[in-house]
Amino acid sequence: MITTTRARRLTAPAAALALLALAACGGSSTDGGSDGGDGGPTGTADDPVEITFWSWLPDIQKTIDLFEQAHPEIDVTLENVGVGTDQYTKIQNAADAGSGGPDVAHMTYDAIPSFALTGALADLTQYGGEDIPDTFLPAVVGLVQQGDAVYGVPQDFGPGVMYYRTDVFEAAGVEVPTTWAEYATAAEAIKASDPNRYITYLDPGLADAAYMGLWQLDAAPWTLDGESDLALDLNSDRALQWADYWDGLNQAGLTIESVQGSDEWFKQLGDGQIATWVVGAWGLQALTGVLPQNEGLWRVAPMPVWDEGDTATSQFGGSGTVVLEQSEHKDAATTFALWMNSDPTAVESLKNDQGLLPTTNAAWEDPAFLDEEIAYLGGQQARQVFAESARNSVTTWRWLPFQPYVGSVYKDTVGQAISGRTSLADGFAAWQDRVAEYAEQQGFTVTTD
Amino acid sequence: MSGVRANRTAYLFLLPFLAVFAVTIAVPLGYAIWLSFFKHQLIGGTVFAGLDNYTRALSDQLLHEGVGRVLLFLAVQVPIMLVIALAVALALDSGRMGGGAIVRIGLFLPYAVPAVVATLMWGYIFGGQFGLAAQVFDAVGLPTPDLLGPGLMLASIGNVVTWSFVGYNMLIFYAALRTIPAEVYEAAAIDGAGEYRKAWSIKLPALRPALALALIFSVIGSIQLFNEPSVLQALRPSVVTTSYTPNLYAYNLAFTGGQTNYAAAVAVLLGGITVVIAYAVQLGVARRNRVI
Structure with missing residues (x-):
């Protein structure tokens, strides 16, 4: 379709967005094959834990490479199984079957509640993600949080x-x-x-x-x-x-x-x-x-x-990184999801390679980031405007x-x-x-x- | 005794067919019917629902509107398409048209264009301020009608489908015409029949089975209308609604609404309607054959 092709050619956030309207409903799962609080083994550089990551972002491999340099004990395999709906349908099928899904997946904010409701997503506060509400902007934390549980790491937002x-x-x-x-x-x-x-x-x-x-x-x-x-x-x-x-x-x-x-x-x-x-x-x-x-x-x-x-x-658009409840490596998966979206190296890579707007408090306090003049907008310091909007976003x-x-x-x-x-x-x-x-x-x- | 053994051998030979038939036709069909007797809820999980999905479908206003729309489409577009295909096939077969092979291939070519691509192309032609249609109307000084608006959308889809399938049907008719033995024409010529007389008294009766076939394919195609409206929905979301055709509705129920069970019931009902209409067409054609 014209719109989809166009959106894919644009940028990841735009593509994610064009697909928001199409995003698949989860909603036919009974249980996600929960296995209790065991977050799985921690690997070593010689014997790394292997996790799978589903994402449709182009060039996300660059960010993964940086992660593997920083965390040799975790080995990430990237798979692109389709954009938006296509990927969600596969995750839903895996959740229904109790296996076959990835450890980590890219997911637009509007899709997270349905998978959380049916038990397909892991509560990251159980696996090392308890600081997520303090690390990320209040404007986006609400989109991944339900009660005290956190079902995703914010990646970008609009x-x-x-x-x-x-x-x-x-x-x-x-x-x-x-x-x-x-x-x-x-x-x-x-x-x-x-x-x-x-x-x-x-x-x-x-x-x-x-x-x-x-x-x-x-x-x-x-x-x-x-x-x-x-x-x-x-x-x-x-x-x-x-x-x-x-x-x-x-x-x-x-x-x-x-x-x-x-x-x-x-x-x-x-x-x-x-x-x-x-x-x-x-x-x-x-x-x-x-x-x-x-x-x-x-x-x-x-x-x-x-x-x-x-x-x-x-806000309009945006997505996070989720960990599946059925993953046998939820600790390693959470480590990866957190690093990818909050480590300064990763944030820089997401910004430059993906054109994503960071979601961490730290990124939005960095003057070099905020004051950059955007040539397309006649040299305007556009991120000042973005930052103001992010600060004032209704959080409910x-x-x-x-x-x-x-x-x-x-x-x-x-x-x-x-x-x-x-x-x-x-x-x-x-x-x-x-x-x-x-x-x-x-x-x-x-x-x- | 020997009769039983012969039967056994026969079943052995039938086995490969039966196995493939079961796996590819019977099992999926049975599974869809099975699904249609359940109900899945976000809150409450899956429960047996008996015929609930069917009673719901029978009183579902959105489904009724969709079925009405494809039946209207069937009643208008199919005759137009088949008459054009028939006329071209007869013209080609008469041998009086120059460049027969080129016309044949040219008309058949659109069938080779995937429906999605064809619809996109026509969407550009029909659409908006910059489309070819708008430029043509501008050039002759007329206001451009909204070809993708609520009033003309179905007609525009009919245009796309006709463009895609005239050549296909023409080929069926043309092939049937080529099977008429030359002696029949010779005899007719000796009796003093001209080309029109030959067309009326020899070719059209001979075409009846091919016509029935083309008609049944077209009935099925119309009721299952999906690709064209689905692509045009991206251009005009408020005109092509989520329930514009029954198939589009079933798709949205299953993949956007997560109502796989209800979608299965809708699909089973639609299949039933298609079988009934196709059977009626077949009966109609067969009865007329008998009269003659």
Whole structure:
């Protein structure tokens, strides 16, 4: 498919992201073949422990090589069994069978809860990962933590920011917005300056855009109490605040319908037809990779806020490294997962070889990293903006154990309202109905407001 | 005694076939049916569900809409495709068309293009502001219809499928026409029949079995519509919904929703519908044969 091919050519975070919507639901496992608290043997340089690592990141072998130099007692074999859904299906099959899975795997944040719920993932605090909550940014720890258990090591993330075209804003004679109200005003000015220009696009299939908006508003559209009590609140005042806002822009024709990641969409970005892209910080990788001719035209600004003085932001995309419960080498696996995502050498390698944004507190305190001037953005110190967003990200967001399903029916419900320019609030109501129906079929006790 | 031994030998010879048939056809089919009697939940695990999945499917609005959509597709696209294929086969067979071999290969070539690639290509042609279709409409000063919009998506998919399969069906018809002995034509010519008369009274009746075959293949293909809508979904997510065709629905149930058991029930029902329609087609053709 166009989008997937394109995304694969971009960068790992972007690829991971394009696949978020497709990510397989785990959800048909009984038990992961738990073998108690034994973390397995520790190897020696002469007789190393062998572990298997499933990842679809290109060039991740470079980082693995560095690990094996630092830890000769552990031997890592990399296997790429497919991107996103493909890999998750295989992990699910292995979990069902009780064997056949890798020791360590790459996994997007939205997929982690479903595998954790069905017992397929190891709680890393039992195998040497007890410092994870202190080592990594609070903004991402919540995405891998359930209660006191930690089911993955954060690898990269997408703090929400706004990329914008300086030339389009100059032509329209309007200031870069800092609030959503200013953003709506700018939308009108841009449209007035050229009827073929839009402040941004609406993608009827991209649930992530709604997640990002609800997350920033701390709307808590779903709350899981215990294992099976699910409260759905996609019709809350906050959810409707987001829906009504975009309804207004959509019905006034100030946005254009377009599919993020498609060829046409990149063309629209490149031509200045789409003036802003509110997205995870990794968006820079996509712009740099696909639209090199745009160098110097784009800048980054904080994601607009609802009220002046607000600082709350949210995230879009990202993934972690998980250890499987069925692994016989969970200690070694955890050592590897931790090292790969937190050792300064590894973080440097992930940044340079993969284009990943680090997730450790230490990395975001390093002035050399924060102050680097990004040529594509006209020499802007973009990571300052990323860091601010990461600091202000709402930390209460949680993914559901069947998030991929929730994302997949967005196009059937909210997407219909976007394309038909009908009420997004009705779209949200329909979305909630579909999610509630599914959750009940899956045995959850569902309450809706 | 000797009769029994002969029977045993016969079974021995049948064994390789039966073994392959069991492993590749009977077991997967039986497994799907078996799965369809269970229910798996994230909370609660797997339980026996009896016919629950089937009763759910029978009252599933999304499934009904999908089935309705492929039946409409079947009713419109299949006749168009087969008539075109038939016309071309007759034209080629009449021997009056120049460059027969080139036309034959040219028409057959799209069948060799994988459906995903074909759909991507047509997606570019139909799609958006920059597609070929938009440029053509622009050039003649007409507004471009939204070929991938809710109103025209099914027709556009029909266009892709017709493009892909006209050549394939044409080849079936053409091969059937080539098996008609030359003497029949000679006799007709002596009786004073022209080309049209020959086509009507000799070729079309001779084509009936081939037509039945092509029709049954097309019925199955239509009900199982998957690749084309699945690829176009990436371009227009809100038009091609998760339940746009029954097969797409079953796929999403199984791989996005983790509802493998319900997806199996949907698949079994769909298989049943296909068998019924294909059988009806076969009966219809056979009965007409008898009348003549």
